[in-house]
Amino acid sequence: MRAFRNRPALAALACLYALASGNVAAAAAAAQTPALENARAISLLDATPCGTVPRGSIEVAQVPATPTPSPAPTNVPVGGLPQPSNGTLQFFQTPRPFGSPAPSPPPLPSVAATPTAGPIFLVRGGVTPPPITPAGQGAPPPTPEPTGVPTLPPGYVAIIADHVTGNTKLGQPGDAEGNVHIYYGQDEIVGQRAHYDGDRTVTVTGHPFIIDEQRDSILNANEIYFDTIDQTARLVNGNGESAQGVERGLVHYRAQDMHTDANGTGHGQHPYVTTCEHPRGGYHITGRNMDVIPGDRIVIYDAILWLGAAAVFFLPKVVIPLRQVVTRSERQQYFPNVGYDAYEGYWIQTKFAFGKNRYYYGYYELNYYSKVGLGIGYVAFFARPNGRRSGNVNFYHIHDRRVGQTQTNLTVQETENFSNTLHSTVNYSYQSNYGPLTNLPANENLSLNVAHHTEKDSQDYTFTHTSVGTQSQSNGLTFADTIQFNPALSESLNFSLTNSQSHYGTFSSSNASATIDSVLHWTTRGADYQLTWDRSYSRVPFGDNETPQLDIRPYQFFPHFIFPVSAQFTLGQYSEPSNAFHSQRADLAFVLGPAVYRVFGSDFQATVDVNQYAYGTGDLKASITQLMSLTTPITNHIVNMVTYNEANYNGPPAVPFQYLDQLPTQNTKGAQDLLRLFNGSVYNLSLGFSTLFDAKAQPVSYQFQLSPTANSVLLLGGSYLPGPGLGFQETNVQMSVPFGRDTQLEFAGNVNWDIHRRITDKIVYLTKTIGQCYQVQVLYNEDSKLVNVSLDLLAFPTHAIGFGVGQGGALIPSNFNF
Numbered sequence: 001m002r003a004f005r006n007r008p009a010l011a012a013l014a015c016l017y018a019l020a021s022g023n024v025a026a027a028a029a030a031a032q033t034p035a036l037e038n039a040r041a042i043s044l045l046d047a048t049p050c051g052t053v054p055r056g057s058i059e060v061a062q063v064p065a066t067p068t069p070s071p072a073p074t075n076v077p078v079g080g081l082p083q084p085s086n087g088t089l090q091f092f093q094t095p096r097p098f099g100s101p102a103p104s105p106p107p108l109p110s111v112a113a114t115p116t117a118g119p120i121f122l123v124r125g126g127v128t129p130p131p132i133t134p135a136g137q138g139a140p141p142p143t144p145e146p147t148g149v150p151t152l153p154p155g156y157v158a159i160i161a162d163h164v165t166g167n168t169k170l171g172q173p174g175d176a177e178g179n180v181h182i183y184y185g186q187d188e189i190v191g192q193r194a195h196y197d198g199d200r201t202v203t204v205t206g207h208p209f210i211i212d213e214q215r216d217s218i219l220n221a222n223e224i225y226f227d228t229i230d231q232t233a234r235l236v237n238g239n240g241e242s243a244q245g246v247e248r249g250l251v252h253y254r255a256q257d258m259h260t261d262a263n264g265t266g267h268g269q270h271p272y273v274t275t276c277e278h279p280r281g282g283y284h285i286t287g288r289n290m291d292v293i294p295g296d297r298i299v300i301y302d303a304i305l306w307l308g309a310a311a312v313f314f315l316p317k318v319v320i321p322l323r324q325v326v327t328r329s330e331r332q333q334y335f336p337n338v339g340y341d342a343y344e345g346y347w348i349q350t351k352f353a354f355g356k357n358r359y360y361y362g363y364y365e366l367n368y369y370s371k372v373g374l375g376i377g378y379v380a381f382f383a384r385p386n387g388r389r390s391g392n393v394n395f396y397h398i399h400d401r402r403v404g405q406t407q408t409n410l411t412v413q414e415t416e417n418f419s420n421t422l423h424s425t426v427n428y429s430y431q432s433n434y435g436p437l438t439n440l441p442a443n444e445n446l447s448l449n450v451a452h453h454t455e456k457d458s459q460d461y462t463f464t465h466t467s468v469g470t471q472s473q474s475n476g477l478t479f480a481d482t483i484q485f486n487p488a489l490s491e492s493l494n495f496s497l498t499n500s501q502s503h504y505g506t507f508s509s510s511n512a513s514a515t516i517d518s519v520l521h522w523t524t525r526g527a528d529y530q531l532t533w534d535r536s537y538s539r540v541p542f543g544d545n546e547t548p549q550l551d552i553r554p555y556q557f558f559p560h561f562i563f564p565v566s567a568q569f570t571l572g573q574y575s576e577p578s579n580a581f582h583s584q585r586a587d588l589a590f591v592l593g594p595a596v597y598r599v600f601g602s603d604f605q606a607t608v609d610v611n612q613y614a615y616g617t618g619d620l621k622a623s624i625t626q627l628m629s630l631t632t633p634i635t636n637h638i639v640n641m642v643t644y645n646e647a648n649y650n651g652p653p654a655v656p657f658q659y660l661d662q663l664p665t666q667n668t669k670g671a672q673d674l675l676r677l678f679n680g681s682v683y684n685l686s687l688g689f690s691t692l693f694d695a696k697a698q699p700v701s702y703q704f705q706l707s708p709t710a711n712s713v714l715l716l717g718g719s720y721l722p723g724p725g726l727g728f729q730e731t732n733v734q735m736s737v738p739f740g741r742d743t744q745l746e747f748a749g750n751v752n753w754d755i756h757r758r759i760t761d762k763i764v765y766l767t768k769t770i771g772q773c774y775q776v777q778v779l780y781n782e783d784s785k786l787v788n789v790s791l792d793l794l795a796f797p798t799h800a801i802g803f804g805v806g807q808g809g810a811l812i813p814s815n816f817n818f
Contacts, residue, residue: 120152120183120213121145124160127179127190129209129218132241136248157228158183161194173198180204184231186213189224202226209240217242219258234259238268248794249773251275255290266292271300273320275793276773283307283774283793285318299355307770319353319363342785345371359383365396373401388417391426407432425449441469457483474500488523513538528553532572541577544659548572563595576658583656584616602632613651613661621651623663637679643672669693681707697722711744712737728753742769769794 123146152158162178174196182189182202192206204224210233211218221235239254252275255268271290276283288302303318304311313336336350347369355361365377375398383390391414399406410430417423425447432442446465452458460480467473476498484490499512513536520531533548549572557567568589575582593607606628613621625647632640646669653663670692678684688701699719706714718731731751739745746765752758762782769775772794779788 120186122150122152122158122160122183124179124181125190127192127207129190129211129220130215132216132218132243132250134249135216135243135246152183156184157231159194166196182226184226187211188213189226189233191224200227200229202228210235214244217244221258232259246275249275249277252277268292273298273300274773276771278771278773283770287318315350315352317352317354319355319361337788337790339779339786339788341781341787343371344369359385362393367398371402373399390415421452421454423451423453425451441471443468455484457481471504472500472502474498489521491518491520493518511538511540513542526555528555536577538577543576543578544657545575545577546572547575549574557590563593564591566591574657574660576660579658581657585657585660586614587661588612599630602630605629615656617656619652619656621649621653621661621663623650624648637677639676639678641674641676643674645670683707709738733759739766742772743767 150158159176159180159182161176161180164174164176166172166174176194178192180189180191180194182194182204187210189204189208189210191204191208193204195203195205197203202225204226205222207220208224209218209220210224217240219235219238219240221238223236225234225236227233235258237254237256238258239252241250241252243250251273253268253271253273255271258266258268268290269288271287272284273290274284284306285300286304286306287300290301291299298320300318300320301316303315305313305315336348338346338348340346347367349365349367351363351365353361353363360380360382362378362380365375365379367375367377369375375396377394377396379392379394381390381392391412394409394411396409397406408430409432410428412426412428414426415423416425426449427445427447429445430442431444444465444467446463448463450461452460458481460478462476462478462480464476464478465473476496478494478496480492480494482490482492494515494517496515497513499510501510502508515536516534518533522529522531528551530551530553531548532546532551534546536543536545549570552569554567558565568587570585570587570589572585573582574585588611590610591607592610593605595606597604606626608624608626611623613619625645627643627645629641629643632642634640646667647664648667649663649665651663653665670690673689675687675689676684684703684705686701686703690698692698699721701717701719703717704715713734713736715734716731718729720728731753732748733751734746734748736744736746744767746767747763748765749759749762752760760782762780764780766778767775768777774791774793777788777790777792779790780786
């Protein structure tokens with residue numbers, strides 16, 4: 001192939017004008033216009049669910065400050081360049097200077113980084129689209145890296161076809177036919193035929209499609225128009241699927257006209273988007289047009305949500321993020337929530353997302369309550385591209401027409417990075433809405449912080465202000481300085497100055513205080529030493545002062561004893577300003593154990609804590625606590641565990657100090673017995689017995705779990721009080737059972753045995769999965785007369801709601817606001 005110099009727009013023609021039998025490769029570069037100098041190398045389907053734009057980084061050509069002559073044409077060396085086993089391989093270079101890519105702006109800490117793409121091997125596949133592995137399934141084994149195969153040079157386009165027809169001269173149209181593959185950037189266009197118009201456009205027909213190098217996004221079209229200069233593509237009646245941007249399954253989409261512009265943003269007319277494999281039985285979203293921002297978000301305008309054939313919601317804009325963000329105060333909500341409760345009446349809660357780019361995005365909140373009124377909110381996240389500044393704003397306002405009061409909540413957070421070592425943070429919050437049936441004064445908090453951190457030292461300056469209506473307020477100023485002299489020696493100094501006032505009715509009080517705290521820490525091979533000097537000066541004295549205190553923690557204490565022994569020794573001078581008392585104090589603390597033994601098939605474990613106190617007044621006192629347990633497996637399905645604990649105290653409990661080392665006046669001891677009967681995960685019965693050795697009966701606790709199938713569970717828990725007129729108290733009941741096809745019914749409540757076994761505090765939760773695509777969730781709460789209906793997409797399980805039967809934490813989902 002020859003090199004061309006005369007026309008910059010025709011340099012792309014080189015690859016289409018090689019003879020099928022001439023297995024050679026060449027490259028051309030031409031004179032450049034200002035428009036071409038600013039052109040961007042844009043790749044399609046680079047980690048975007050709708051597959052039309054790059055993942056996040058866009059390579060920008062190096063543009064000289066002043067016009068320079070065009071470089072001389074360069075040829076790709078052909079001596080050592082292998083050719084494909086079948087077909088004709090040709091290279092050409094786009095007519096623009098191509099240097100090192102400009103550095104991308106540093107991403108926000110909350111945005112996941114995009115992996116760097118590897119080399120593009122020119123291995124031609126078939127003419128039919130390969131299958132896409134759905135997200136959430138096991139990834140296919142990686143393909144071994146081919147050897148002896150050419151790779152795509154940066155800034156070049158490569159074409160492999162069975163044969164080429166047409167004129168081989170520049171400025172003349174030509175055709176490539178037979179399993180045509182066009183490689184550019186990280187993407188590949190495949191079709192049966194490719195026609196070059198002699199200027200800059202290649203038209204690909206014959207069931208063409210575009211696939212990314214990761215083989216997880218694909219676009220089909222009737223025709224694809226490829227711009228060889230800008231390396232962009234326009235698809236006629238485009239449709240496809242992608243596993244990127246979703247957490248489970250695939251996202252399916254289509255549009256009448258899909259194309260990318262010069263900044264990498266994809267556009268489509270009359271889009272159709274769904275994550276359902278069977279959209280007629282699930283959901284889909286239609287709209288007027290659609291924008292896809294690389295690695296950022298999909299925006300659908302004039303969006304209509306369809307459930308099957310029924311139009312359910314109309315939203316002016318729907319934004320679906322294409323990245324993971326961890327600093328958001330709330331999870332993404334795609335569709336409105338509707339419901340009813342006795343306090344607020346019928347309500348609908350809606351969020352309208354917005355965003356210019358990854359450096360400014362958020363959502364508007366619009367809530368309507370039939371009894372309360374209209375609430376509006378604004379949540380935004382912003383940052384500078386260079387990473388110097390970031391922050392967020394959260395505002396909500398509602399006027400309660402029942403009582404004629406306005407409630408406003410505002411939270412603002414901003415971080416400024418002046419340099420790698422100097423940072424500042426501002427936090428402000430104002431809260432007047434504490435929720436239904438709550439009447440508290442407005443709360444205001446302000447925090448200003450400036451921090452200077454290096455490898456050897458750090459300084460922090462902090463100002464805080466807190467107020468609760470007109471009842472109380474406080475202000476504080478804090479300085480903290482830390483120095484690391486060497487790996488074994490460090491020192492920290494803290495100074496704080498505070499003042500506060502409070503007014504409750506006819507009572508008023510105020511106080512001002514200053515505190516100095518210095519800690520010197522030294523580490524050696526044998527022990528850890530810490531010297532503390534802590535003193536407070538206050539208008540109203542409180543607490544105790546350490547002037548100073550020395551702590552010694554040996555790393556090994558009797559290392560060869562029959563069981564582990566650890567120790568800590570404390571010695572210091574202490575004072576209590578409130579009673580003008582001061583004295584010396586020493587504390588010798590030992591931990592003996594745990595001692596572990598095997599006794600007749602049972603596991604025995606014991607631990608003893610010993611504290612010996614001595615004071616400058618001559619007073620002595622001590623405490624000894626011990627804990628022992630014996631675990632015995634009786635059979636393969638029965639285990640019994642007995643626990644014994646005892647605490648003994650000696651010496652005057654409340655002297656000589658008023659606040660330090662206060663000991664109980666009575667010795668205590670107790671024992672517990674836990675009996676478990678179980679059969680794997682099918683059932684588990686736990687019975688707990690206890691005694692305080694005081695001749696008084698203690699409650700018997702019980703908990704029963706039954707899981708006959710993988711998706712059903714029953715939990716019962718409560719206690720039984722021995723004695724006349726006592727017996728069973730409340731029994732908590734939780735259950736989750738299938739309730740038809742792809743439907744789960746979950747229930748929680750309390751059985752009150754004293755009120756005719758009445759079930760109170762009932763909560764019912766129903767989830768219906770439709771088409772393995774989305775879930776309709778209905779919640780009913782008896783106490784608050786609450787009914788809530790919400791919709792969640794299974795393609796985004798981290799955005800879904802879980803009822804949590806049998807799990808730790810709250811039983812009802814936290815996003816349901818009662």
